[in-house]
Amino acid sequence: MLDIVNISAGYGSLNAIQNISLSIPDGSKLGVFGHNGAGKTTLMRCIIGAHVPSQGEVRWHGEALPKGDVPATVKKGIAYVPQGHNVFPTLSVEKNLRIAGSLFGEEFLDEIYKLFPVLFERRSQRAGSMSGGEQQMLALGMALMTHPKWLLLDEPSTGLAPVIVRNVMDGLRDVNKRFGTGIIVVEQNVPATLKLVDHAIIIKSGQIVFNGTTAELNDKKDLWEWF
Numbered sequence: 001m002l003d004i005v006n007i008s009a010g011y012g013s014l015n016a017i018q019n020i021s022l023s024i025p026d027g028s029k030l031g032v033f034g035h036n037g038a039g040k041t042t043l044m045r046c047i048i049g050a051h052v053p054s055q056g057e058v059r060w061h062g063e064a065l066p067k068g069d070v071p072a073t074v075k076k077g078i079a080y081v082p083q084g085h086n087v088f089p090t091l092s093v094e095k096n097l098r099i100a101g102s103l104f105g106e107e108f109l110d111e112i113y114k115l116f117p118v119l120f121e122r123r124s125q126r127a128g129s130m131s132g133g134e135q136q137m138l139a140l141g142m143a144l145m146t147h148p149k150w151l152l153l154d155e156p157s158t159g160l161a162p163v164i165v166r167n168v169m170d171g172l173r174d175v176n177k178r179f180g181t182g183i184i185v186v187e188q189n190v191p192a193t194l195k196l197v198d199h200a201i202i203i204k205s206g207q208i209v210f211n212g213t214t215a216e217l218n219d220k221k222d223l224w225e226w227f
């Protein structure tokens with residue numbers, strides 16, 4: 001179980017999220033929805049250790065995760081694909097994957113290539129010359145090279161054509177099924193994400209206003225149709 005315990009966080013005098021508590025079973029898939037500026041990225045950054053909350057902590061299997069320490073959190077088995085593309089553009093696809101896996105061994109490379117055959121086809125290509133969708137898959141592959149138990153993704157479908165969005169969602173479903181990796185995905189594309197996740201939260205002005213199953217959220221179409 002990953003437990004987010006009463007987290008508040010902000011920037012200077014601005015409170016971005018307040019008293020967020022949430023328990024997510026290992027291996028489950030959670031969608032995080034909400035308007036621009038609602039606090040979704042701030043919550044992800046608190047979990048991965050890129051932002052220190054003013055209050056509260058994140059626990060995994062009952063043990064508090066290190067606050068404000070991304071490398072230590074990644075070593076514990078939590079990976080993060082931030083908003084926007086995050087690859088080394090001048091290096092080849094394969095070099096990007098090898099660098100991402102350097103702490104953990106590179107034997108996982110073949111698994112990534114099986115999951116995303118396009119990365120194998122393009123392994124010698126400069127990452128910066130790949131399309132937006134291909135770069136998103138590479139960013140996902142790089143996160144998977146750290147053998148995560150939890151994979152956090154911040155708006156992985158932004159800027160992608162619908163068919164590529166489906167590829168990314170299918171890839172995430174495969175990762176979850178094959179490796180039991182838990183997935184927490186922030187998305188504006190609610191309909192596509194609801195096909196992937198089993199639970200969802202909606203954050204409004206820094207607070208959770210919905211926390212339930214995908215089926216429950218599907219019944220409240222009026223609630224998520226604004227996103």
Ligand SMILES: Nc1ncnc2c1ncn2[C@@H]1O[C@H](COP(=O)(O)OP(=O)(O)OP(=O)(O)O)[C@@H](O)[C@H]1O
Binds near residue numbers: 035036037042043
């Ligand atoms: N580095 C920062 N410095 C100051 N304020 C920030 C910073 N990052 C975020 N904020 C503010 O904190 C609030 C929450 O931002 P956050 O990025 O978490 O929202 P979000 O839900 O991810 O939005 P979006 O959907 O646009 O990505 C916003 O009001 C934002 O302006």
Ligand SMILES: [Mg+2]
Binds near residue numbers: 042083
């Ligand atoms: Mg954001």
